[in-house]
Amino acid sequence: MNAPSLVNHLAAPFGMQGFSYLPSFGVLSTYAPTACGLATFSAALADGLSAKGVDVNVVRISDGTPSESPKVIGELTNGSAPSVAAASQLLNRSDVAVIQHEYGIYGGPDGDEVVQIMKGLDVPAIVIAHTVLKDPTPHQRSVLEEVLALADHVVVMSESAQERLYAGFAVDRRKVTIIPHGAALPTATALKRSGQPTILTWGLLGPGKGVERVIDAMVSLKNLPHRPRYLIAGRTHPKVLAAEGEAYREALTAQAQRLGVADAVSFDARYRTPAQLTALMQAASVVVLPYDSKDQVTSGVLVDSIASGRPIVATAFPHAIELLGSGAGTVVGHDDPDALVEALRRLLNDPRVAGTMASQARNLAPAMAWPVVSDSYLTVAQRLVAIRLAAA
Template structure:
C-alpha cells in the first residue's frame, strides 16, 4: 500500500507536523511496514524553507494555489492507494484555507481526513469548506466524541462517515522518579505546562495561582516548556512571554517558575512529562476539540488539571484528572493545595491517567490506522468520469421550498433578499414570478401537493395581472403594488412564454390551463417582433413545451420555425471557424441559445437546427469546462473574442441553463460524459466552482446570489434560489432513474 499524507512536517515547528510524524513513525515500526510505502506532501509557510527528510516528496507553498493542483496530479500519476489529509484551517492558503479544495477536487484516489479542528460556530466559509471536504472524503477521523456530535449537528454530516480514533501518545519508558533524578528535580514538586506559548493558553492564570501554593510548599517548581508560536512571534513578538516573566517577578516566584524556551523533541518531552507531578492546561475558552499536549500528559500518567474545554471534559472524566473554572486562579490554587496536601489522592489520579494512557499509545493506534487505510483504499473512486451516481445523489439536499415561500406573499415572489430576509425595497418582477411558476410546475410533476397548487396559482395570477391589453406584459411592480414600467423587456416577455408553454404542457387543473392558454395566445402576435436572440430563445423554449402537448398546432409550428431560423441567421452572421456563436459577445444566460435551438431542432426534426445547436454547444462547452469544472463567464466584463474573459461575478442563472443544456445533449447523444458534466455543473452550487465554496444554504434552504472576487455574495434573492432548485429537480430526476 502506498500512502500520501498532506500536512505540515518536521522540521517545521507545528503540532500538526508532530502528529503526522507520529503516525508515520507508528506505521513505519509496525509489523506490516515492509508492505507500506509512505510519503509526505508538506505545507510550507510563506517565506520559509525547510530541510525536509527524505520521506517528503513534494512541498506545497501554502499561498500558491497551483501547487495544490500539482500535488494532486503527482499523486494521481504515481500509484498512490490513499491520500490522508491532516486538516487544520490555518495551515492551508486562501480564504479560510480553501486552497485545499483545489487539491481534493483534482484528486482521483480515495481520501481519508483527520480533523484537528471542528468549530461549533464556524463562519459561512469555514462551514462550507468542511462540508465539501466531508463530501469528498471516504472517512472522517476525529479525536473526541464531542467532535462527532458537532459534525452531525452543525455540519449535518452522517455519523456513519465519522470514526473516533483518540490522539496518540508516545511510549513513556522512564519511571517518574528516575525522570526527576535525570533532570535534577528529585527534591521538587513539579508542575508543568508545555506547547506553543500564546495568550489563549492561559499560562498567566497558572502563575497567579502559585503564590498561595508556594507559601505552603516552597519546593514547588512550575516548568513552562515551549516557545512562542511562530505565527504569534511574527505578529506580536514575545509580548506574552515578557508579560509572564513580569508576573513571575511581581509575585517573587523566580525560584518557582522556570521557562524552557525551545521546541523540545519527543525524547526530551517524554522526560519532562514523566518527571512532572501535576500537569496544567489552563486554556481560556472551551472551543478546543482536541489537544495533543493534554493527550501526552495523560499518557505519561501525570495528574492533569485543566479548564473545562471540550477535549478536557472527555479526557479527564472518570477520575483521570480535575477540572477548574476558566480564568479562575483561586480555584486552581485550591485544587493544587488539596492535591499536594493529599498524596494518596494525587497518586490515585496519576494511576487512573496512566491506565487510560496505555490505550492511547501510537503503537496501538498505528494498527488501527493501518486497518483503516486498507479499508478505505479498497474503495476506489473514478473522479474523471464522476460515475458514482449513488454517491453524488447522497450529496444532494432534500427538496425544500422554505426560502421560496419566505420570499412569496399573496401578490407573488419578491425579487431580492438581504441575506435570507425579503427585501421589500425592490418589489416584484415578472421574470422571477415566471421562473417561480416554472419551478413549482416541475416540482408538482414529481410530487403533487396542495401547497404547490397554491404557489402555482399565486405566480400565474401575477403573470395575468401584468399582461397588457395588447398581449404584452409589464415587468416591475413596487411592494406597494404600483406599476413601475409601461412595458417590460423582451427578456421578461420571452421568459413568460417559456413558463406559460410549460404550464400548457403540465397544468394541474383545467382552470390553470385555460388561463395559461389565454395569456399565451394573446402574446403570440408579438413573437416575431423580438430582436434579441436570447429573448427569442426563451420564447422558443415555451413553444417547444407547448408543442410537446399539442404537436399538430400548425400555427405555432410555423412560429417556431421562423424564430429558430432567425437565430440561425444571427449565428451565420456572427460565427467563424474560431467563434461559433450567435453574437460577437458572450454575455449572460449563454447556454439558453444552443439549448433552445436543439429543442427546436428536435420538435421540427430539422438537421440544420441541430447542427447549429451542436456547433454552438461544443464551442460553449469548451469555454466553460476548460478547467475541468464549471467556470462560467463572469459578468464583470462580457467575453469578446480575443479579449480576456471575466472570472467573476458568476451567477446561478447561468448554471441552471447549463444543467438543462447538458441534459438535452445527453438525451440526444446518450453519451455519459455529458451526463457527468450535467451533474458536475449542478455541483457548482455545492462548491465545485472557482472559489470552492458552496452557494446553497442548508439552514435557510436558499441559494446565494453569486461568486464575486471577494467571495460569495451572501444575499439569497429569488432568481438564485429558483435557479438552484430548477437545477436540483432536473438533476435529481436523472439521479433517481440511474440509482
C-alpha cells in the same frame, strides 16, 4: 467474483488475522522542521505506519524552510494554483491520501484551497478533522462541509468532536469514526520525585495558553510546606514569534515579578525530542493545561500528558472534560481561580490523591499508543482500497 463478494473477500482479513496488502499513504500536512502540533502529529503517524512496513510519502505545506525528511516528496505553496494541482498529483501516487484539516494551514479564505486539492484526487481520501468549531462563520462551515463531502472517510479524535460535527455540519455519519490522538508511551519507569515539587505547563507558547492563571495561583501556593516551582517549557509558537516577538513571554515574566513569585516561576525554551519531553513530564508533580479556549476538541498535549502517567489539572475545554472525567485529572472552570488553587494544593499536599490520578492516567494510556492508533488508520485505508477495487 461480483463486487460485494470481492469486498467481503478483501475486507474479511481486517480483523485479528490482518490483511496482507499494505496500502501506501500520501499525507498532506505541515511537517518537520515546522514547529506546530499538526506537524508533530503527522510525523508520529508517519513513523507509526512506517514501523508496520507501510510506504508513507508526505506533501508538506511549505513554510519557507526546507525539510530534510526522506518522507517528504514535495511541498505545497499556498496561493499557487500550479502548486495546488501538483499537490493533488503527488498524493495520487499513493493508494490513499490523508488530508490533515485545520483552517489556518491552507491558502485562501479559511483555507479553502484544500478543496481544490481534494477535487484533484483520484485515490480515496481520509480527512482528519483537528478542529471542529462550535460557532463557525458561514464560510468556515461551507469549507469544512465541502471537505467532508469530498472525503471517503472522516476521522475525529474525540467524542465531543464527533458530537459537534454532527450537530453543526452536514456530513454523512456513516463515514465518520473516532480514532484517538496518538501518544508515545514512556519506555522507562519514572524516577522517584524528590526535592521541590514541579508544576509543569509545556508546549508551544503564545496568547491563549493561559499561563497567567497559574502564575496568579503561585501566590496562594508559596506558603505550602514544600513550595512548588512552576516550569513553563516550550518555544514561542513560530506564528506568534513572527507577529509579536516575545511579547507574551515577557508579559508573563513581568507578571511573576509584579506578584513576587519570580523566584518560583521559570521558562525553558529549549527544543526537546519526544523522549526528552516524556522524561520532563514524568519528573513533574502535576501537569497543568490552563488554556483559554472553551472550544478545543483535540489536544495532543493533553494526550501526551496522560500517557506520561502524571496527574493533570486543566481548564474545562471539551477534550479535557472528556478524557479527565474518569479520574485521570481535575477540570476547573476557566473563570474560577480558587478552584485552580485548590486543585493544585490538593495534589501537592496529598500523595494519595496524586497517586490515584496518575494510576488512572496510566490505565488510559495504552489505547492512545501510536502503534494502536496507526493500526486503526491502516484498517481504514485497507477498507477504502477494498471498496475502490470492488467498484473498479
